[in-house]
Amino acid sequence: MQDQNLKNVTETAVNLLSKSPNPRLNEIMAKLIQHLHTFASEVKLTEDEWMKGLEFLAAVGKIGLSEFIMLSDAIGLSKVVNIMNHPPLEGITESNFTGPYYRDEAPLLTSPFKIYSGCEEEGEQVLFSGQVMAPEGKPIAGALIELWQTAPNGLYDCVDDTQPDYNFRGQLYTDEQGRYQFQTLKPANYRFPSAGPVGQMLVALDRHTWHAAHIHFKVSADGYEHLVTQLFFKGDPYIKSDVVFAVRESLIINLQKHDSPEEAAQHNVKNPFHTAHYDFVLKPKC
Numbered sequence: 001m002q003d004q005n006l007k008n009v010t011e012t013a014v015n016l017l018s019k020s021p022n023p024r025l026n027e028i029m030a031k032l033i034q035h036l037h038t039f040a041s042e043v044k045l046t047e048d049e050w051m052k053g054l055e056f057l058a059a060v061g062k063i064g065l066s067e068f069i070m071l072s073d074a075i076g077l078s079k080v081v082n083i084m085n086h087p088p089l090e091g092i093t094e095s096n097f098t099g100p101y102y103r104d105e106a107p108l109l110t111s112p113f114k115i116y117s118g119c120e121e122e123g124e125q126v127l128f129s130g131q132v133m134a135p136e137g138k139p140i141a142g143a144l145i146e147l148w149q150t151a152p153n154g155l156y157d158c159v160d161d162t163q164p165d166y167n168f169r170g171q172l173y174t175d176e177q178g179r180y181q182f183q184t185l186k187p188a189n190y191r192f193p194s195a196g197p198v199g200q201m202l203v204a205l206d207r208h209t210w211h212a213a214h215i216h217f218k219v220s221a222d223g224y225e226h227l228v229t230q231l232f233f234k235g236d237p238y239i240k241s242d243v244v245f246a247v248r249e250s251l252i253i254n255l256q257k258h259d260s261p262e263e264a265a266q267h268n269v270k271n272p273f274h275t276a277h278y279d280f281v282l283k284p285k286c
């Protein structure tokens with residue numbers, strides 16, 4: 001067996017992959033090995049640092065997939081993968097990554113499409129509406145919209161025992177004109193949990209852990225590519241320094257404040273209230 005040294009260990013490790021029957025896996029693993037070896041060499045990684053790194057990954061794994069997604073989000077990897085796979089296209093709603101808090105099988109909403117229960121004293125009511133359409137403006141009837149957001153306390157239902165299951169989540173279909181509407185409370189900007197390994201990493205790096213307030217959307221319709229995105233609110237203090245680099249200019253919307261008891265009564269909401277509007281434009285499948 002050949003003695004290993006810094007120069008040939010990478011080549012030997014990569015060559016061992018050639019027996020694998022999966023060429024794509026070979027390609028990914030070969031590049032991963034090459035880049036990790038180069039990284040260790042370039043920073044002159046000590047054994048203590050190597051072990052601390054492994055312990056960090058073990059702590060992330062102990063929490064599970066959601067913490068790994070947070071890690072990927074926090075170092076910008078999620079954004080790189082998202083932009084590569086969904087490059088911005090003129091006239092099509094920009095994509096954004098899913099984040100760690102998506103849950104499938106959210107309740108199917110019916111009129112008046114209210115996505116929450118309780119919390120009304122804590123939050124500002126928002127009547128959200130818009131349309132799903134094709135690039136040429138043709139409305140898409142029967143498009144499925146899944147949406148999820150935090151409560152006004154900045155927590156998702158799955159990490160907050162005080163909220164009912166599936167609170168601030170829902171699914172709805174667009175009507176014959178591709179229109180949708182739902183009633184919610186304004187989500188809050190929120191912090192990554194600082195007790196977890198990713199939060200501690202950000203603190204050690206002297207980075208803040210705030211995520212600009214947002215609502216997640218997943219829009220699906222026959223003949224069109226799935227759209228996963230997030231909408232943000234103009235004026236949020238973390239728009240420019242979002243912890244996961246998620247904010248895109250085209251995905252920032254205005255919240256319009258209405259201070260009219262008559263209008264509020266008409267919509268069966270508290271006064272004052274807000275309205276928001278966004279039209280999703282889907283990319284046709286090739």
Ligand SMILES: [Fe+2]
Pocket residue numbers: 099101214216
């Ligand atoms: Fe989120």
